[in-house]
Amino acid sequence: MTRRSVLLALGGASLLAACGNDTTQWHAGGELPGDSHSGEASADPTPSVIPSVAPPTPGHCPAIPGAGTPRRGGPQYYLPCKDTQIALTVDDGPDPQYTPRMLALLAKHDIRATFCMIGRAAAAHPDLVKQVVAAGHHVANHTYTHPLDLTKQSAAQIRAELHRATDAISTASGGHQPTLFRAPGGAWSSAVLSECGTLGMRPLDWSVDPRDWSRPGVQHIVDTILTRTRPGAIILEHDGGGDRDQTLSALTIALPRLLDAGYTFAQP
Structure with a gap:
């Protein structure tokens, strides 16, 4: 079991009980120091097998530790469970090649997402930022330069x-x-959370991570999304930081299947 799996199993409440300790750090994310957004080129075949999706059950929410109830000031890993709601988050843009394609895909399925933008990319592509906002998507702060481990700053x-x-x-x-x-990388510490609160922002993490930034193949991304998504899930994807063809190909397959299974997309 990975460290992130252990943290999620313990739930948001137990993880965040130490928020007052300035020496406490959490590396809950998929990207850890030393990871590279460019990834290595990998085979990218069309998925040969598309897994079935576990449909949400009306009137029932699964017992997920800490789901939707993070300790005050701590990261949010899940939406408050409302039968069918899930969220899509898109990191590391805006990117002139991939953000327009992501916007077109989301518009096709009438999905509103949350774009976690890097400040210097936003400054370089203001028209894309405006397009994201105009389409009804949320824009979240994802630092200015995307340091691999913010807790070491x-x-x-x-x-x-x-x-x-x-x-x-x-x-x-x-x-x-x-x-x-x-x-970046879900690297939280009391200092990061404190500054986040000072700016009046809520800290947002995720619960479904196909590590699409590493380009593991369309099959892997699709499998992870479709087999791990449950009501309240916050899905992590990327539109910046490298080649995102696999991400877009995978979402083209996964999003309509999630909708067909009865899931609805909300924003955190």
Whole structure:
């Protein structure tokens, strides 16, 4: 069992009980120090087998530890369970090649997502930021430069990463102020959470991670999404940071199947 699996099994409440300890760190995400967003090229065949989707049961929410009830100030791993609701989050953009394709795919299925944007990418592509906002998607702060481990930064560096990203997103979008923050790699610490709170943002994590940034193959991404999604799930995908053809191909398969199974997409 991976460390992230252990943390999720313990649930949000037990994980976040140590928020007041300045030395506590959490590496709950799929990207850890040393990971690279570019990934290695891998075989990318059309999935030969598409797994079935466990449909949501009306009037029933699975017993997920900490689902939708994170300790005050701590990261959110799940939506509050409302029978059929799940969320899609899209990280590391905007990207001129992949963000427009992601927007077109989401528009086709009338899905609203949350785009966790890197500040310097938002500053470089303000028109894309405006398009994301105009389409009804949320834009979250994902730091300015995407350091691999924010918890190893000084308090001043953490503050600069968050503040600069918010300023860049606000300027690019024409005034949109992020209300959500996602730490790169899910690397949380009390200092990161404190600065997040100072800016009036809620910390957002995830519960379904196909590690699409590493380009593991369309089959792997589709399998992970369709077999692990349950009511309340927050799915992690990417539209920036490298070649995202596999991500888009996988979502083209997975999203309509989730909708056909009865899931509805909400925003955290």
